[in-house]
Amino acid sequence: MIQPPYPAxxxxxxxxxxxxxxxxxxxxxxxVLYFYPKDDTPGCxxxxxSLRDARDDIAELGAEIIGVSKDEASSHxxxxxKHSLNFTLLSDPDGKTIEAYGAWGKKIFGQEGILRKTxxxxxxxxxxxxxxxxxxxxxxxxxxEELKKLQKA
Numbered sequence: 001m002i003q004p005p006y007p008a009x010x011x012x013x014x015x016x017x018x019x020x021x022x023x024x025x026x027x028x029x030x031x032v033l034y035f036y037p038k039d040d041t042p043g044c045x046x047x048x049x050s051l052r053d054a055r056d057d058i059a060e061l062g063a064e065i066i067g068v069s070k071d072e073a074s075s076h077x078x079x080x081x082k083h084s085l086n087f088t089l090l091s092d093p094d095g096k097t098i099e100a101y102g103a104w105g106k107k108i109f110g111q112e113g114i115l116r117k118t119x120x121x122x123x124x125x126x127x128x129x130x131x132x133x134x135x136x137x138x139x140x141x142x143x144x145e146e147l148k149k150l151q152k153a
Contacts, residue, residue, distance in 0.1 A: 002102075004128050008033075008121045009100040013068065013090035016076035021066070021090055027125060030063035030151075032143050034118040034134070035103035039071045039079035039089075047116065047136035048085055054140025055086050061147045062123075068092050068103075069114060120146060 008031075010023045023031070034051065036044045051058075051065050058065060065087035071079075076089040090097075095114075098104050103117045116136070120129040120143065128150050131142070 004130060005122075005126045008119065008125050008127045009097070010125075011090075011092075011097040011100070013092050013097060014073060016073045016080055016089050016091075018073060021088065023121070023125060026064055026066075026121075028123050030061065030123060030147060031121040032058060032063050032065045032118060032147075033068065033101070033121060034065070034116075035068050035098055035101060035114055036116055037114040038069060039075045040082065043116070043136045044069075045079075045083060047134060047139050048079070049083055050136060050138060050140040051087065051143070052083065052085050052140075054144055057144050058140070058147065061144070061151065063120075063147055064088070066090060068097060070095060070098070118143065120150060122150070 008023055012020055012022045015021055038044055067089045070093055073091050092098050098114055103115050105115050107113050116134040118131040118134055119127050122128050129146050
């Protein structure tokens with residue numbers, strides 16, 4: 001795995017409302033880009049809710065949260081509504097962006113799939129921090145602390 005800092009791979013993916021999103025759309029802002037296996041599963045829900053609860057503090061630090069999985073837009077809409085998620089969820093059905101970020105690989109029991117990973121990308125589009133094998137509980141607070149450190153540097 002490449003170690004930060006390095007240029008973040010660009011992407012063009014659709015959100016739960018059908019709008020196309022590119023990393024270039026977020027130039028000038030910090031981005032918290034997180035990859036997760038599946039909508040509305042226990043670990044993914046805990047992680048999403050942790051980021052939801054931290055969103056206002058993350059936004060105050062000038063950052064946007066973006067979640068990515070292979071789930072369809074309709075699944076994302078239900079997931080967002082059920083858990084009052086207040087950030088963008090993008091669909092990557094063919095997994096190209098997931099693979100470009102190294103978020104696809106062997107999981108705990110040997111099968112391949114989406115790895116729970118988070119990337120903090122600076123306003124110039126450079127990956128500054130990678131969380132590999134994220135622990136869902138408290139992840140939002142981790143991200144807030146890391147953003148503060150990165151912005152002071």
